[in-house]
Amino acid sequence: MTETRQPRTVADLTPLARAALGRHRTLSAVTRLRGGSKKGVYRLRLDDGGSAIAYLWTPDEDYWSHSGAAPAADPRDPFSHASGLGLFTAAHDRLAAAGVRTPRLLHVDPEARAAVVEDLTGGSLEEALRRDPDAAAPALDALAESLRALRGCRSAAHGKVAVTAAGGSAYGDSCARLVADRALSDIAETAVRDPRVAAAQERLEDAVRSLAAEARPRAEHVLVHGELGPDHVLLDADGRPALIDIEGLMYFDAEWEHAFLRMRFGPHYAALRADGLDEDRLRLYRLALHLNLVAGPLRLLQGDFPFAESMREIAEHNLAQALDLVKL
Incomplete structure (x- = not known):
């Protein structure tokens, strides 16, 4: 039997949005994007027409861990569960050093296990x-x-x-x-x-x-x-x-x-x-x-x-x- 998960709301993500994007901007809408089986991926829409993307690496957003499908989180195993803020920031920094484009990192919140990055608008x-x-x-x-x-x-x-x-x-x-x-x-x-x-x-x-x-x-x-x-x-x-x-x-x-x-x-x-x-x-x-x-x-x-x-x-x-x- 599966449970019904509740996606994050504007109220849930307002503190993260304010810390990342400024207290003078108001979060007006939140949409959980399709995909993201290991993390929650949310588009944050602001009252001034701007937007950003929030990543959340919390257990309730990880369908692999919840199903018991994730390999043990052993960092020395290249195929262990590739999920987490630490892995993301290490990868982001290495790609930046190599001159390889990835969405620009705007904010990291270790306590919330979250990051906010730029919203790329050109599609996939x-x-x-x-x-x-x-x-x-x-x-x-x-x-x-x-x-x-x-x-x-x-x-x-x-x-x-x-x-x-x-x-x-x-x-x-x-x-x-x-x-x-x-x-x-x-x-x-x-x-x-x-x-x-x-x-x-x-x-x-x-x-x-x-x-x-x-x-x-x-x-x-x-x-x-x-x-x-x-x-x-x-x-x-x-x-x-x-x-x-x-x-x-x-x-x-x-x-x-x-x-x-x-x-x-x-x-x-x-x-x-x-x-x-x-x-x-x-x-x-x-x-x-x-x-x-x-x-x-x-x-x-x-x-x-x-x-x-x-x-x-x-x-x-x-x-x-x-x-x-x-x-x-």
Whole structure:
């Protein structure tokens, strides 16, 4: 049985808005934006016509934690729950240092576990590509430049930027091993929920182990967003792209980023393609991503996530993709 959640109201968010935007401005309306499964995302509208976006990392706004779907919050695990004000501010600062656009940070409230950022009014890159791919081409090219800037940021350590910035590193000496271990865990978990996975479990596990065996540890890692789909890119008033949902920013293999980009950008990926990627890693990461996009949504559906049908569609699509990759 799921509970009915009450979104934040004007009264709830007025103190945050005043601290971030000035006591002389009055908060007139609050809208909870769709998405935000790990945090609450609210548009704050002001009486003078201005607006801003509030992020709230509170337990009642996190559908993953509420459903028991979130991995343990272990900062040394790159795939642990990428949610929290500390992860956000570390990622924001690192992107700013790299010259990569993200919504401008206006205010941080550690006690409320909240931040306020600028409201970008150009819509998402996903919407722009759907509306007119030719008109969106300059934004896509600018995103490719941002990806090159990220790839130029290198570290011997791998893991979330909040960890590496403090001199730490993620577990293990191989990104590929971490990905393979999570993929095997996703297979085992999903096999008890879907008979199609159970029937293909041995083939899936063999494929993961075989691909992981071809990958060797690396001495350097690059900065990656980790979940960079066109819905995680907003456009400002000048059509320039800005990255959002940045809490998972980490040093990792570039192939991890590009496996996700290829999956999410589809026919538009050609503009973002990079040279010198390891094809074995790409195959492993592509399979692992599909497996996780089955396991994750099925976990989330155990709770009260409000867009259940979209989660089922994601799980079903990615299950078909994973099974197709290992078909005999």
